[in-house]
Amino acid sequence: MEADLARYYRIELADFWRGRLSLRRLAVLLRYLPSESAAATALGGDGWTLSHYLMADMVHATTGQPHPADPRVRRAEEEKKARLEQARERAERRRSMLMDQDGS
Template identity: 70%
Template structure:
């Protein structure tokens, strides 16, 4: 966060303790850091800006294949795997219930 504050705003985090930066202002600045900042990425952000998504869309439009680094592709794959795993858990639970009924 300290490096991002210096890079994007020219602010020294030490100003918080010296009185030149209020906690409220710090919170506002951090909340509005760009998507490709180290702080946002460390907090779980993807690090992609609008221009990255537009370039990935151009690759997809011209090649017919999604850009391999596009976080939307990874997210869709993860969601699909999660749905498949959930369906498998439900099927296994149902099988176990049927099996227990047979043994009664």
């Protein structure tokens, strides 16, 4: 956060403690940090700007393959893996229940 304030706004976080930066202004500056800022990335952002996404979409449009670094692709793959794992767990529970019923 301190590095982002210095990088994007040329403001020292110490200005808050010195009384030169109000809590409201600090909150507004932090709220609207760019998506590639360290604070946004630390809070779960992917660090990509609109330009990054547009360039990745152009790669996809011209090659037919998604850009390998596109966070949307990684998220979709992670979600797919999670759904497959859940389906495997459900199938295993069903098999276990069936085996318990057959053995009873």
